[in-house]
Amino acid sequence: MEDFLNLILLRKLRTAWLMRKWLRCMESEFAEEFLETLLKLMSLVFLVNYRDFRRNIEGFNGRYLFKSRDRSITVSAVFRDNRMTVSERLIDNPDITIEFRNGRVLLNYLISPRPDILGSMLRQDVTPRGNLNYLYKFAYMAKRLQLMATGSV
Amino acid sequence: MSSIRLKDIRLTEYSLDNLELIRRLRKSQIGIMPEVCIERARHLTRYLKNMSNDEEPVEIRYAKAVNYFLSNKEPLFFDDNLLAGTTTSKAFGAPVYPEYTGMTIWPELDTISGRKKNPLKLSPEEADELNLEIYPCWMERNIIEYTRKKYNNPECMGLFEKFVFFIAGKAGTISHTIPGYGVALDRGLEFIIEEAASREKQIRDSGDVTGGRKQKAEFYRAVQIAMKGIMAYARNLSKKAAELAGKTDDPFRRQNFLTMSEICAKVPAKPATTFREAVNSLWIIQVGIHAESINMAMSPGRLDQVLYKYYRDGIDSGTLSDREAVEIMSCLWLKLNDNTNLVPETAEELWGGAGTVPAVTVGGVDENGEDAVNELTYIMLRVTELLKLRDPSMNARYHYEKNTREYRDRVAEVIVNTRAVPAFHNDVVDIATLENQGVKTAHARDYGIIGCVEMGIPGRSYDASSSIIFNLVSALELALYNGKRPIVGDERIGPGTGDPEDFGSFEAFWEAFKEQAAWLMGKAIELNEYFGLVHQEIYPTPLLSAFFEGPMEKGKDLIFGGALYNASGVTHIGFADTVDSLNAIEKAVFIDGKCTFAELVRALKTDFRGHEKLRAYLVNRTPKYGTEDPVAVKNSQNLIRFLYDLCQGHTNYRGGRYRPAYWTTTNHAGQGKLSGALPNGRRAHEVFASGITPVSQAARDLAACLRTVGGLDGLCIPMGEALNLKYPSVSDDEDLRKFASAVEAYFRSGGLHVQFNIMSYETLLDARNNPDKYPELLVRVSGYSAYFNDLNDAMKEEIITRTEYDIRTGRANPFPATHKSMLPYEEGGDGWKIS
Numbered sequence: 004m005e006d007f008l009n010l011i012l013l014r015k016l017r018t019a020w021l022m023r024k025w026l027r028c029m030e031s032e033f034a035e036e037f038l039e040t041l042l043k044l045m046s047l048v049f050l051v052n053y054r055d056f057r058r059n060i061e062g063f064n065g066r067y068l069f070k071s072r073d074r075s076i077t078v079s080a081v082f083r084d085n086r087m088t089v090s091e092r093l094i095d096n097p098d099i100t101i102e103f104r105n106g107r108v109l110l111n112y113l114i115s116p117r118p119d120i121l122g123s124m125l126r127q128d129v130t131p132r133g134n135l136n137y138l139y140k141f142a143y144m145a146k147r148l149q150l151m152a153t154g155s156v
Numbered sequence: 157m158s159s160i161r162l163k164d165i166r167l168t169e170y171s172l173d174n175l176e177l178i179r180r181l182r183k184s185q186i187g188i189m190p191e192v193c194i195e196r197a198r199h200l201t202r203y204l205k206n207m208s209n210d211e212e213p214v215e216i217r218y219a220k221a222v223n224y225f226l227s228n229k230e231p232l233f234f235d236d237n238l239l240a241g242t243t244t245s246k247a248f249g250a251p252v253y254p255e256y257t258g259m260t261i262w263p264e265l266d267t268i269s270g271r272k273k274n275p276l277k278l279s280p281e282e283a284d285e286l287n288l289e290i291y292p293c294w295m296e297r298n299i300i301e302y303t304r305k306k307y308n309n310p311e312c313m314g315l316f317e318k319f320v321f322f323i324a325g326k327a328g329t330i331s332h333t334i335p336g337y338g339v340a341l342d343r344g345l346e347f348i349i350e351e352a353a354s355r356e357k358q359i360r361d362s363g364d365v366t367g368g369r370k371q372k373a374e375f376y377r378a379v380q381i382a383m384k385g386i387m388a389y390a391r392n393l394s395k396k397a398a399e400l401a402g403k404t405d406d407p408f409r410r411q412n413f414l415t416m417s418e419i420c421a422k423v424p425a426k427p428a429t430t431f432r433e434a435v436n437s438l439w440i441i442q443v444g445i446h447a448e449s450i451n452m453a454m455s456p457g458r459l460d461q462v463l464y465k466y467y468r469d470g471i472d473s474g475t476l477s478d479r480e481a482v483e484i485m486s487c488l489w490l491k492l493n494d495n496t497n498l499v500p501e502t503a504e505e506l507w508g509g510a511g512t513v514p515a516v517t518v519g520g521v522d523e524n525g526e527d528a529v530n531e532l533t534y535i536m537l538r539v540t541e542l543l544k545l546r547d548p549s550m551n552a553r554y555h556y557e558k559n560t561r562e563y564r565d566r567v568a569e570v571i572v573n574t575r576a577v578p579a580f581h582n583d584v585v586d587i588a589t590l591e592n593q594g595v596k597t598a599h600a601r602d603y604g605i606i607g608c609v610e611m612g613i614p615g616r617s618y619d620a621s622s623s624i625i626f627n628l629v630s631a632l633e634l635a636l637y638n639g640k641r642p643i644v645g646d647e648r649i650g651p652g653t654g655d656p657e658d659f660g661s662f663e664a665f666w667e668a669f670k671e672q673a674a675w676l677m678g679k680a681i682e683l684n685e686y687f688g689l690v691h692q693e694i695y696p697t698p699l700l701s702a703f704f705e706g707p708m709e710k711g712k713d714l715i716f717g718g719a720l721y722n723a724s725g726v727t728h729i730g731f732a733d734t735v736d737s738l739n740a741i742e743k744a745v746f747i748d749g750k751c752t753f754a755e756l757v758r759a760l761k762t763d764f765r766g767h768e769k770l771r772a773y774l775v776n777r778t779p780k781y782g783t784e785d786p787v788a789v790k791n792s793q794n795l796i797r798f799l800y801d802l803c804q805g806h807t808n809y810r811g812g813r814y815r816p817a818y819w820t821t822t823n824h825a826g827q828g829k830l831s832g833a834l835p836n837g838r839r840a841h842e843v844f845a846s847g848i849t850p851v852s853q854a855a856r857d858l859a860a861c862l863r864t865v866g867g868l869d870g871l872c873i874p875m876g877e878a879l880n881l882k883y884p885s886v887s888d889d890e891d892l893r894k895f896a897s898a899v900e901a902y903f904r905s906g907g908l909h910v911q912f913n914i915m916s917y918e919t920l921l922d923a924r925n926n927p928d929k930y931p932e933l934l935v936r937v938s939g940y941s942a943y944f945n946d947l948n949d950a951m952k953e954e955i956i957t958r959t960e961y962d963i964r965t966g967r968a969n970p971f972p973a974t975h976k977s978m979l980p981y982e983e984g985g986d987g988w989k990i991s
Contacts, residue, residue: 058288127645136295142263
């Protein structure tokens with residue numbers, strides 16, 4: 004069934020396209036679409052049955068809220084029943100809320116090869132509120148996606 | 157000690173040339189890449205997830221988890237070390253403690269092996285296990301997140317997580333203390349179990365097993381369970397050693413395995429009777445303690461006293477030679493280096509390079525106040541001199557009225573030969589300081605060093621000496637900016653204490669500073685208390701408690717205040733920079749009228765851009781801590797007294813007082829990099845001075861420096877201080893005599909501690925530029941030793957720029973002209989000029 008859906012919905016093609024887009028996004032100066040692309044890509048990769056990656060959310064319940072400082076971006080990601088749901092709206096009781104100044108600083112915070120996490124927090128480029136272990140897990144998954152996108156794993 | 161039997165206290169007949177085994181073991185251990193070890197995390201997770209009973213009392217539940225781990229811990233023998241037992245399942249391992257900060261490496265699991273600073277090997281399979289099996293179970297149960305939830309994410313947690321105000325040590329460790337090994341070595345763990353069982357039975361037989369008595373019974377039960385875990389591990393080591401003996405054709409190895417098998421079949425369950433048994437028993441117990449408590453600054457203490465009777469019996473009966481004692485102690489030193497701590501990359505960049513700092517203390521006086529230096533003291537000094545290892549953190553106590561000059565000079569010689577270790581501690585002041593804290597004289601005389609420089613009473617005091625790392629410069633900036641700290645934005649954080657331009661006197665500013673410091677200290681202590689209460693609730697320490705006087709008698713875990721003495725340590729970062737800034741404000745604004753307070757603050761906000769003349773004045777003409785300028789002396793003494801009163805005014809959750817200290821590990825470098833410009837002319841993002849040491853290059857005269865630091869009231873520094881000094885070389889006997897005499901003069905003036913780097917500016921610059929040339933360069937940081945190459949750039953810079961004194965003249969040497977840009981200012985004629 005999963006394979007059938009992948010075929011019908013061209014998920015693998017879309018995943019490959021999104022991965023390329025995401026890599027381009029990371030290389031761009033502003034990286035404004037970084038978060039949106041990352042979340043789309045992440046949810047798609049979970050669906051495409053990359054078994055190793057899907058294992059990350061098996062049995063995992065987590066509610067994430069991402070907000071840009073200027074309120075132009077509000078995105079939530081909810082992990083439940085082995086699925087990831089992304090929506091552009093506020094959610095109740097997030098396990099962690101991550102407020103960020105712009106896409107570039109969020110990228111730097113999460114997956115830069117030379118992350119400046121402390122600098123980001125001190126400058127309040129990124130302000131996490133809530134259980135940091137959820138953030139660590141998310142950062143791990145984002146990093147893993149990056150390594151998959153660049154063919155490193 | 158009435159007489160030393162050794163013909164040569166330097167023990168020069170033993171060297172790495174003729175100690176072939178030790179040379180080989182050392183070679184195989186130095187330079188080995190550390191690996192992440194998930195063994196403990198795996199077993200604890202498995203037990204708590206699948207086998208534990210949530211209804212059980214937490215004390216018993218946790219003891220069972222530790223027992224399960226120790227019973228299943230793999231008995232491993234990586235090399236020909238004479239001692240059995242390993243901290244981790246790797247030859248050089250960094251254990252994961254998910255209940256503390258072990259989850260902070262989660263984002264790095266795929267990249268940690270290749271990261272730039274201090275990489276750690278981690279196989280993809282073990283990374284997967286951490287990611288999928290282990291970490292998910294601890295999402296809500298590590299100390300930080302449990303505390304956050306329980307106390308509704310308090311404001312003090314937010315301050316801690318901004319890193320630049322204070323660091324709450326209990327998030328990552330509570331372990332800074334010195335267990336007492338005496339009972340375990342002399343009578344064996346079976347004795348401890350019997351005692352706990354008997355006390356438990358007494359309660360249960362009384363028919364009243366309710367409330368506090370129930371809790372006591374549970375504690376005694378937990379002690380038995382935990383002790384049995386250590387014994388199970390020893391039995392497994394014994395079996396494995398016997399098995400390996402049968403598999404090797406090498407006669408030395410076979411015999412070594414057979415001996416270890418016999419030893420582990422006996423100790424630590426039963427009393428040790430030989431020196432080797434005692435040392436191996438102690439080591440297995442240390443491994444056991446790390447099954448429960450994190451591997452950070454769990455310090456073995458006064459080993460020359462603890463082990464002496466076994467040594468003496470062996471020597472007297474002819475069953476032990478000094479050579480064998482040197483070999484066995486060398487093996488213990490190497491074992492203490494078999495583990496390191498697990499640190500995420502960001503923390504490495506700011507605070508990297510520290511070992512696990514198990515401190516060993518030698519020398520000083522005994523409980524009767526008499527010279528305690530013995531043959532083992534010299535053997536341990538020789539081993540330290542030969543091996544030149546990062547750990548153990550070696551500390552030599554010196555009582556200038558009781559210890560011999562021979563001993564003092566020998567310690568100085570070892571420092572010169574290792575270039576860094578041991579550190580010197582002043583028995584006279586240290587003992588008086590502890591007595592002032594209510595410690596009985598006999599117990600105070602038995603003090604040992606914890607981790608860096610903190611004083612604890614082995615097996616009697618639970619010190620948690622790293623509870624709070626308090627950034628003094630934060631309080632200073634909050635006072636300068638009316639409750640704000642620019643590096644974290646425009647939000648008001650501290651109380652409004654007024655705009656500096658409104659202060660009519662230095663005293664008014666001093667009051668504002670004190671108000672901010674008191675407010676911030678209150679927040680740091682509030683969080684420490686929360687963490688302490690959470691430890692009581694979810695991670696008690698029955699295993700560790702068994703090695704202390706008090707818990708067994710009271711039926712109370714250490715974490716509930718079971719120890720004879722209780723304290724929490726608060727160490728301060730940026731002491732010298734804060735004092736010099738207070739001096740500069742007093743002189744520039746209120747004495748010389750060189751600028752208004754508002755002008756000074758404007759200059760600070762721009763990092764002195766456009767205010768170079770003012771900066772030159774601040775650097776050149778304001779008093780410096782470490783000189784005998786009366787303003788500097790007054791401000792340093794006032795600050796020490798104020799912080800002492802502030803800390804001592806708080807009582808911790810175990811009923812002990814907070815005790816101030818001045819050691820900084822690498823925090824002075826990291827926090828300096830995160831701080832703005834200061835009134836003493838220090839530019840933004842420059843490192844702070846270390847420990848209680850004057851700002852680099854500020855104190856040009858060594859004698860004056862030692863008098864002023866020694867002149868600080870030692871009674872107000874009950875958790876220790878770190879004074880870091882640097883000589884380029886100590887070339888001959890005359891130099892060595894001067895070196896040792898300077899230490900003694902400093903101690904007689906009241907100093908608690910001093911440590912040295914015997915290396916020149918040029919050597920350190922060369923080491924920074926050519927790391928491959930200096931793979932084993934050992935340096936003293938601020939209370940502990942590190943390999944220079946492991947340190948981050950900021951810390952290297954701080955060590956390089958520390959004032960270097962000429963041993964013969966006592967004057968500061970000029971900094972190399974080619975690198976003067978590293979300095980905030982340089983020497984010029986009578987005063988200073990901007991570089």
